[in-house]
Amino acid sequence: MGIIKKIQYNCREATYLIEKRQHVRLTIKERVHLLIHLSGCSVCRLFQRQSRMINRIVKTLFRDAAGEQRRLDENVKREMQEKINERLR
Amino acid sequence: MAKIAVLDPRQWVGLHADYLYSYAVARLDDDEQAKDLVQETFLAALERTGQFMGNSSERTWLTAILKHKIIDVYRKRNSGLADRGPLGGQQQGEREPELEFFEAENGHWKEAYAPRTLGVEQADPLANKELKTILQRCLQKLPPLWFSVFTMKHMEEAATEMICEQLKLTPGNFWVIIHRAKLNLRACIQKAWM
Numbered sequence: 001m002g003i004i005k006k007i008q009y010n011c012r013e014a015t016y017l018i019e020k021r022q023h024v025r026l027t028i029k030e031r032v033h034l035l036i037h038l039s040g041c042s043v044c045r046l047f048q049r050q051s052r053m054i055n056r057i058v059k060t061l062f063r064d065a066a067g068e069q070r071r072l073d074e075n076v077k078r079e080m081q082e083k084i085n086e087r088l089r
Numbered sequence: 090m091a092k093i094a095v096l097d098p099r100q101w102v103g104l105h106a107d108y109l110y111s112y113a114v115a116r117l118d119d120d121e122q123a124k125d126l127v128q129e130t131f132l133a134a135l136e137r138t139g140q141f142m143g144n145s146s147e148r149t150w151l152t153a154i155l156k157h158k159i160i161d162v163y164r165k166r167n168s169g170l171a172d173r174g175p176l177g178g179q180q181q182g183e184r185e186p187e188l189e190f191f192e193a194e195n196g197h198w199k200e201a202y203a204p205r206t207l208g209v210e211q212a213d214p215l216a217n218k219e220l221k222t223i224l225q226r227c228l229q230k231l232p233p234l235w236f237s238v239f240t241m242k243h244m245e246e247a248a249t250e251m252i253c254e255q256l257k258l259t260p261g262n263f264w265v266i267i268h269r270a271k272l273n274l275r276a277c278i279q280k281a282w283m
Contacts, residue, residue, distance in 0.1 A: 011196055016264065057224055072110045081099070083132065087132070
């Protein structure tokens with residue numbers, strides 16, 4: 001199998017590079033491999049779209065979580081504040 | 090005592106406890122442990138009021154302390170895995186998890202695992218509550234080390250070097266884990282969605 005064919009078949013490498021690319025700059029060799037692969041592989045192009053979508057949703061999950069959706073029990077809070085107050089004395 | 094005037098520990102619980110609790114629950118997926126960490130954060134903060142410089146808000150300062158405690162938990166959760174290899178319990182020579190998705194000889198997608206259109210990629214997936222719920226459930230199914238790496242990378246966009254140092258990973262291991270976590274998450278979502 002020629003080198004181009006190998007790259008075209010290798011979805012495992014392509015998806016790895018798709019992940020890496022979302023965080024750091026790829027090397028020239030990596031970029032060439034990914035370009036060759038994606039130009040011929042619609043399944044990995046779909047993977048890339050879905051992967052980016054997942055990352056975007058994950059970010060909103062953590063933002064939502066910071067929106068005070070969860071509440072601590074009032075008794076627990078009272079105890080917490082008492083412990084703090086004790087140490088302030 | 091100007092610093093104490095800026096920090097007001099008598100108001101901490103009322104002002105910040107729910108926020109810190111939500112922050113911890115999202116990252117630990119353990120209500121009890123999250124509660125304990127919030128309490129510990131307040132007590133640790135009390136010891137360090139002298140270090141508060143007043144150049145960030147009280148909440149930001151408390152959150153930074155909590156964040157360190159969360160990373161400690163990640164490290165403890167993973168320390169049990171350390172002696173089982175750097176990739177979270179994978180034995181040497183054991184089947185690589187990627188081979189669930191790809192053919193061993195050429196790396197091509199296995200037919201059964203190839204991504205399929207979910208039908209939500211074009212619409213606004215961020216507004217899709219059901220998709221969020223599924224993603225949350227799928228996140229919780231990841232092995233602890235993968236969950237830690239993925240969460241740290243995405244929660245504060247923590248630097249890769251910092252994560253590797255804290256969890257004792259090489260950069261190579263780091264990318265392999267990010268890759269595996271995403272393959273599993275995506276497959277889990279597809280399975281639940283279709």
